[in-house]
Amino acid sequence: MKIKNVTKFKENIYRGIFTILAFASLFFLLGITVILFKEGLPIFQKVSVFDFLFGRYWYPTHADAEFGILPIMLGSLWVTIGALGVCVPLGVGSALYIHELAGYTQKSVLKPLIEILAAIPSIVYGFFGMVIVAPFIQRTFHLSVGLNAFTGSLMLGIMATPTVCSIAEDALSFVPKSFREASYALGANRWQTLINVIMPAAGSGISTAIILGMSRAIGETMTVLMVCGGAAVIPHSFFQPVRPMTATIAAEMGEAVMGGAHYHALFAIGLILFLFTLVFNIIAEIISRRFRVKLGLGR
């Protein structure tokens, strides 16, 4: 009886330890939220929330400092939209190709290859964009600078393509075979089946892929830091240098005085960035849950 109690006691201790450790992710997520609020909010004692979000000028180091992040947010927006324009057609198109057209051999090479390529570090894309792509873009379009929103979008888009492709392909492969057979039986050809039956059936999975790709694009730092040019002004064309939110934080945090207004402003940018990606992730989560229910994949 005594031994049994000791064993039970030990079991409970292990269970307790694992339970506590399991909350680590929640703890860190809350920690990040708290820190961002704590270090970011003091800036709003200096400038109003409205002036911060919609101010047109970002001069954090001037004697008469201005903290308007509109140009920075627009920079992120432009580059993210541009990146989507590249990675959605390429990623989804490649996924459809792998799913529908690639033979067994091609499939068994392409699928792992895409996954391996998704692991290439962002700094390598940034470096490649800086030394090869930017000079090429500059020469092709006769621009004064090759480091601009267009080059940034292109590099980000290419970078996100393997991720989008990989997730979209997974979603396509979950569509039950019977859908395809039913469509063929009704006289549809392969293309009609693919576009009208399989794509819609995998639609929410593909949307999840796109949202995650977008989330990756908006949160990506090194690539945009190196290839976007880094001018914090409101962009008027795709061939102008921009400075997205991530790049601003990465480039300026080193010079900002700890505890100063600039420091708090950068944390506030981090907070906005964090909230954006949080919203994207929650949307992706909701969509993917509906997708699972729709196809009867359980939880």
Added chain:
Amino acid sequence: MNKDITQKLGFICLSLCALITVFFLGTLIYFIVVRGAGAISWQFLTDVPRKFMTQGGVAPAIVGTFYLTLGSIMIALPLGLACAVYLCEYSPKSVVVNIIRISINNLAGVPSVVFGLFGMAVFVKFLGFGVSILSGCLTLAIMVLPSIISASQESLMAVPQSYREASLALGATQWYTIKKIVVPSALPGILTGVILSVGRVAGETAPILFTAGTFYMRGYPKSIFSEVMALPYHIYALMTEGAHPVAQTKIAYGCALILLILVLTVSTLAIFIRQKQRSMS
């Protein structure tokens, strides 16, 4: 036949998409390999940077990347594995589990630069570790935690239920079953996840910008409280600082190639292990 023409055009478009993707990524690898190969020599791999980063090697950066990767995996692996064990073995299906799952998913989506901010505020400033290997490892560990949890969880769930039942029927306690049966059976899968995470950590730059990295070091780090050079950060430094762009770009190509080889080898290895395992089971 209109229908057939559409199909043909559609399929051509899809092939084109796949082709462009492969072409872009192929070009990237081609340039880095061809130009980087010229920069790499024995001296490049083993010497310290000399003459304002225009000559010499990048050994401190390689060593630094090694320390940061090793350190962060050593922190993240036990924590991630424990979390996965709880979710798969102990957890009653409840609201709590759902909350943990959602927080893991959201942590995975946090931009890397935000981890950097968090690490700077907490480890560098609040806990007073300074800009150091320790701060960098802790920051990277938090960043990579979600992927280690998901990989471990997936492979724990793949362990057949009958293994657990057999062990419990023999009178083993739950902890003993986990320690001796479940985790060892899931080990290859967990390893795959860890290897993939190694690739990710080794290439990350943004989290270490303000927590661990330094532009230039003549020697090697002395303790876990010293600053450190890292390959990805070194590439960034070479491209944005200094006064000798041509010589520096050449070294940056070399660093990029080393990083590319490292990351691609590691992830190829992981994917290879996983496929072999899948075909076995």
